[in-house]
Amino acid sequence: MAVISFTFLIIIFLIFLIVRLKPWLVNYFKLLKNYGPVPCPRNRLPILGNLLSLPLDPHQFSLKLDQFYEESKTTALYCLWIGTYPLVAFFHPVGLEDFFSGSKHITKSPDYLFLHPWLRTGLLTSTGAKWKNRRRIITPAFHDKELLNNFVDIYNEQSAVLVQRLASLKSEKEVNLYPYIASCALDIICEAAMGLNIGAQHDRNSQYVDAVLKLTDILLKRQRMPWLWPDLIFKILPQGRAHDRYLKIVHQFTKKVIDDRAQAFHADEIRQKRSAFLDLLLKQMHDEQLTLVDIQEEVDTFMFEGHDTTAAAINFTCFMIASHPEVQQKLHDEVDRVFGNDHDRSSTTEDLNELNYLECVIKETLRLFPSVPFIAREVQEDFTYNDYKILRGSTAVLFIYYIHRDPKHFPDPERFDPDRFLPENSHDRAAYAFVPFSAGSRNCIGQRFALLEEKAMLSSILRRFKLKTAQKRDELNLSFEIILRSEHGAFVQVEPRF
Numbered sequence: 001m002a003v004i005s006f007t008f009l010i011i012i013f014l015i016f017l018i019v020r021l022k023p024w025l026v027n028y029f030k031l032l033k034n035y036g037p038v039p040c041p042r043n044r045l046p047i048l049g050n051l052l053s054l055p056l057d058p059h060q061f062s063l064k065l066d067q068f069y070e071e072s073k074t075t076a077l078y079c080l081w082i083g084t085y086p087l088v089a090f091f092h093p094v095g096l097e098d099f100f101s102g103s104k105h106i107t108k109s110p111d112y113l114f115l116h117p118w119l120r121t122g123l124l125t126s127t128g129a130k131w132k133n134r135r136r137i138i139t140p141a142f143h144d145k146e147l148l149n150n151f152v153d154i155y156n157e158q159s160a161v162l163v164q165r166l167a168s169l170k171s172e173k174e175v176n177l178y179p180y181i182a183s184c185a186l187d188i189i190c191e192a193a194m195g196l197n198i199g200a201q202h203d204r205n206s207q208y209v210d211a212v213l214k215l216t217d218i219l220l221k222r223q224r225m226p227w228l229w230p231d232l233i234f235k236i237l238p239q240g241r242a243h244d245r246y247l248k249i250v251h252q253f254t255k256k257v258i259d260d261r262a263q264a265f266h267a268d269e270i271r272q273k274r275s276a277f278l279d280l281l282l283k284q285m286h287d288e289q290l291t292l293v294d295i296q297e298e299v300d301t302f303m304f305e306g307h308d309t310t311a312a313a314i315n316f317t318c319f320m321i322a323s324h325p326e327v328q329q330k331l332h333d334e335v336d337r338v339f340g341n342d343h344d345r346s347s348t349t350e351d352l353n354e355l356n357y358l359e360c361v362i363k364e365t366l367r368l369f370p371s372v373p374f375i376a377r378e379v380q381e382d383f384t385y386n387d388y389k390i391l392r393g394s395t396a397v398l399f400i401y402y403i404h405r406d407p408k409h410f411p412d413p414e415r416f417d418p419d420r421f422l423p424e425n426s427h428d429r430a431a432y433a434f435v436p437f438s439a440g441s442r443n444c445i446g447q448r449f450a451l452l453e454e455k456a457m458l459s460s461i462l463r464r465f466k467l468k469t470a471q472k473r474d475e476l477n478l479s480f481e482i483i484l485r486s487e488h489g490a491f492v493q494v495e496p497r498f
């Protein structure tokens, strides 16, 4: 009797399991049938997919991606199975109009959910009507003349501190410039976004700066460690507890800055101060029905999106300049022509706009080392790509890093050649062959800000220093994280020119 009831229980349990799992299984088989013909890494396993063949180490992972890129060349499409979840990988620029034009595929993939506790649904992570409305409200800030001039003043002040710090380095030694550049970029975005000088470059031991850096680091680690993905597990592990601790510090800090600034704004005290991006939002608060929480999610978004991206770009540019003396000579000639003999005067927007060759160098570096190496979208409706059907609800990953290496648009793609971006060489290039700031309606809202910041910081360095390096490019050991990094750093020697 006991055996019968036990068997009966097992059967009931199995039926329950099948009923519960049925939708999931049906979906899994549908995905397998659809994406089965798309090339994917060898040794794909049922349920586990390619998980076992994807290295956790970020540098090893990027080497694996090189291999997948090679394998994708005949079909232009590739599929990575993260368990039962297919990531449809786009490595080539062909046919990307579907993603970038119009507003069909503007929804970010579930991978961005890790950012929600920090950024909530600010501009980077929101979608639909909320995103459209915010984009409309925020866009004018990046075209406001007064604000842009204020930003140039901030670039100048912080670049002057950076140059002083670099001057105190031993000039015969190669150093990893990244921490110097990153703290300068952090000071710039703090002041531009919140109107606050937090002195990251002066090592003022700011709890906020420390928390931003640690939080970014935890997010990058979580992204590449699948066992940290479920919230339930993450929250009880030390990384999850640290994440919540830092998050509290960051949110408390931005909330206080916004509250104080809002009070000063209403008391009309802000007029005497240099206005920041936050003031523009405060100004629009009433008309656009924004709450202080809405404003905070945008300020947090700018803090996240606006410092590591530019720092990575400037860091790789310094390395490429140091590795190409002939390019550096042309840059020295250009800055000397624009700024003359006065090595200390601040740059104006007009000066920065005149640095055309520097802009080519920055773009060529962003081509080879895009700060954001890939982006991901949730496909909003079925479409056909190279005879393959891409299903609604799938995650499409656009590998900007590889899209930039198409020999049709960039012959001998690994060669560093800033002349590719001279107007005569780039005017008829395909629209989506070079997309470091993404493209279309969901492109980077801060790209003008970033380019001017890069020019200001790099020209300040070039006016005073000569950069050298003995490190080879293949020793950079690139790591594909949310931001592209060099595993052990790019080492550069900073030698005074005069």
Ligand code: HEM
Pocket: 108, 123, 124, 125, 135, 301, 302, 305, 306, 307, 309, 310, 313, 370, 371, 372, 375, 376, 436, 437, 438, 441, 442, 443, 444, 445, 446, 447, 449, 450
């Ligand atoms: C070299 C520097 C930068 C690079 C390469 C870069 C690149 C990108 C890319 C590729 C995206 C699209 C992300 C996606 O679709 O998931 C993006 C979006 C965004 N970026 Fe940047 N970015 C840079 C600097 C900045 C700066 C300085 C700011 C702010 C001042 C900023 C603010 C944003 C925001 C708010 C978005 C989301 C826009 C939206 O979805 O409407 N970025 N950026």
